[in-house]
Amino acid sequence: MAELMYWQGILRAHDEEMARDPLVFAMGEDIGVAGGTYKATSGLFAKYGEQRVVDTPISENSYTGIGVGAAMVGARPIVEIMSVNFAWLAMDQLMNNAAKIHYMSGGRIRCPFVMRVPGGTAHQLGAQHSARMEKVFMGISGLRVVTPATPRDAYGLLKSAVRSDDPVVIIEHESMYNLKGEVPDEEFFTPLEGVEIMRPGKDVSIFAYNISVHWALDAAKKLASEYGIDAEVIDLRALKPLDRAGIAASVRKTHHAIIVEEDEAPVGVGSEVMAIINEECFFDLDAAPVRVHALDIPIPYNHRLEKAAIPNAGDVIAAVRKMFGR
Amino acid sequence: MDATDQKRLLREMLFARRFEERCAEAYHERQIGGFLHLYPGEEACAIGVLEKAQTGSDYVVTGYRDHIHALKSGMDPKALMAELFGKEAGCSKGRGGSMHLFDPDVHFMGGYALVGGPFPLAAGFAKAIQLRGGQEISICFLGDGANNQGTFHETMNMASLWNLPVLFICENNLYGIGTAIERSTVEINQYKRVAPYGIEAAQCDGQDIDIVMTHAEKAVNYVREQRKPYFLELMTYRLRGHSMSDSGAYRSKEEVEEWAQRDPIGIYKRRLVEAGVVTEDEFHAMDKAVQDEIENEVVRYASECPEPRVEDVARYVYTEGGNNHG
Structure with missing residues (x-):
């Protein structure tokens, strides 16, 4: 069993899922050429190219919506919001579209959409970079909200989220990306429900x-x-x-x-x-x-x-x- | 276009008009609830554009004034009326309503209530098409009012930047709900607003279906061949209010009357009569047949089919097996 850092667990999950399914793709600010603010997508741009590791403009609501639209017709987006604080700007697409589309279409349209958000308070980042938004996400019917505490679950929850046909928000933590922990070498999935x-x-x-x-x-x-x-x-x-x-x-x-x-x-x-x-x-x-x-x-x-x-x-x-x- | 197709198009516009007039009656009889936004006067836009698309294969999305886009995309009128009546046999199983029609079987992807919300969804469908490869395109119909949302600018930028095959149709009916365009918007020519994003655009009459089809054909071909976005603005007018509860106080009788003279059905019918494609008698027979079909097949079906079971109220919040993985 290898010891990985939290960000490495996330990276491994991306890599395995993208290698398996050509319709899995990642989007977000600085995730490609720059390698991701917390390195969680580093190396993927070189491996999978700009169509599948998409550096977005700073337009949170609309690139979230593009991910939601792609999910509605069968793609599997993993959208990273650079900081959870910016997710407020994406709430319209997340709440009104991603969370509701399956229900309001009478189960006819699925939205296998994943949003990853680094959250929490780090160190002296001030009021607009220290939001904890779990209360907001968990109040929205139709979403799944999970939050990994360990490198093992950072890997396993992203694996499960990508495979789920429901929209999933994964709340990570800005202070935990370098946390080390054991992650099994073989593929595994952390359940999206249960303590x-x-x-x-x-x-x-x-x-x-x-x-x-x-x-x-x-x-x-x-x-x-x-x-x-x-x-x-x-x-x-x-x-x-x-x-x-x-x-x-x-x-x-x-x-x-x-x-x-x-x-x-x-x-x-x-x-x-x-x-x-x-x-x-x-x-x-x-x-x-x-x-x-x-x-x-x-x-x-x-x-x-x-x-x-x-x-x-x-x-x-x-x-x-x-x-x-x- | 031969005489058979011309007659079919005339009938489709007439069907759309009579269908929605019947919706208004059903609304007053309280068989339809909630909000109801009707399309009389604008029929040539959806029907003309989608006549030139590959309906069933191309993805179509629009706002809340969505009945006719759904019909022309291939939705069964019975499923549409059943949805408005809130029935289980409705296209969204009675969970959506007038503003949330869906038929993924024919790639009609909805019906959305948040103004400007579908812009990124349409770009997302195009993103998925791009990942998969294929000749489909994505077609987004929205009104002029939507162009003052951030999603308009954000999506135009990304659609152009990433060469997404999406056709934006702006149905410019001159009012955003009850506010005239010149009172809300500096540049009232909407097609000029995408120039900074490097998107090809045109503006044309939206009341004459022949003109709409000419421009739509060019636009659809451009997007399909170039794999790039295109923006087509159709100048049109709704002959009824914004919704059923509209006082109409914001526009003059003279203005409405002036546009009523340019009713798309009237324009097309006169042209076909003058060309000898239909006679007045044939038109009246067609109208009678349309109304009979709506009453005897569509409304009867919607009235008689059952409502959803109350015990299924929480069904479709998640997909079945949404927590499954691996």
Whole structure:
């Protein structure tokens, strides 16, 4: 088993799918000659040419729409939006066309469209380059939304997304492209639905996704060694549709729930998971569920203010300790 | 064009007119709901252009005033009326409605409500054609109002840059909903607006189907042979309001009356009568036959066929097997 970086996992998935199917093609800003802002498409331009590795002008809504149109007639586009913040400009084509075409055509037109978006807060990029848009994407009927926390899933989710006949948004993370992890050498596919237990535990369920999985895993280590609390870390991974049964199964086991999100709290992953817990397993709870989340503010530039706006492993530990009174 | 084809074209325009007049009646009788945008006065545009295309093979897309484009693309009028009546046998299984007609079997790719939204979709169909290889082209019909959207400029740029085989038909009916073109747009000659993108363009009368066909043939051949975009502006006028709820307060009776004198059916009928291709009696017989067909076959079918089952309301959000992979 090879150790790959997150970007290398994405690149490998592109390469395998493009080699297999001549109708798979990639589009986006700087993905071709320049090799991609995060290198996730590097080398593909030389290998597959400008028709299949398309450098686009800075026209997010329309190149997204071109991808959607191509998908509607049988091609398999992988559209990269350079930064999730720019995806706001593509929302019309994504929401009104990609997400709705299968339903409003009575199932007659499929849209196997993939959008990859580097998201999250990196370092001091300011309010317009630090958006976390999962709450927006996961609120759109007809989309699938997945988010890899590891190089393995960065590879496996893109593989599955390209093969799916539904439109899929993959939320990556700008701070994770150089993250290393083991990726099996043989081809595999990460499911587009369902949670994954990253660390089994019996005392508290910590629900996380994308970068917050790593905060949760760090917190779980310390909670075990220093406070004797055995945390179960669940990678939600698929944000739309959310795995109601998987969430409830963990809570039924631990009777405690913490949700960790890099996004602001209102109308987000945390509030949605909390609602599912209430609906599915309220009487299994021994304590009120708690959300660990970003402040509800535009992300500031100053490094101290930025750090204060975003949660970390320490905040997860503090929330669990408070819940257990330790 | 021989007399048989001329009579067929006259009948097609007459069928379109009577079909939509019947739609208006059904709307007032509340058999059709929602928004209903009708095309009387503009029939020569869709019918003339698509007469010169390879319908069934070329991809066609348009906005929400889409009934006649769907019919001329080869959609069964019964499936169209059934859709307007919200029935399971409708072309979109009752999930789409008037603005969202689809028939991928004949490459009629819809019916969209967001003004300017289909521009990139049309370019996307062309992108897929380009990847696959083949002689099809993509044809996008939109109104003059759509040309003030960003998608117009973004798509013209990319379509020209990438040599996409897409024919843009601008049906310039002089009003964007209820605002006159000179009150919304600096350059009112729409064909001049694509010159900066290096796209060949022309403008012609959209009321005389012979003139439309002459220009359409040239345009279709250009796109098919050159594998490049082309832009054709047709000067036309809708004799009814924007939708069924239009007060008409923004234009004068004199103006509407003036354009009614240039009704495309009237122009073509007079020409065929003068040429001895049809007689007045034959025209009236044709009209009677058309209305009988609409009433006895189309409307009867749409009235009698069943509505979708309520238990299927969530069907088609995703494709079956959308989470499958590998």
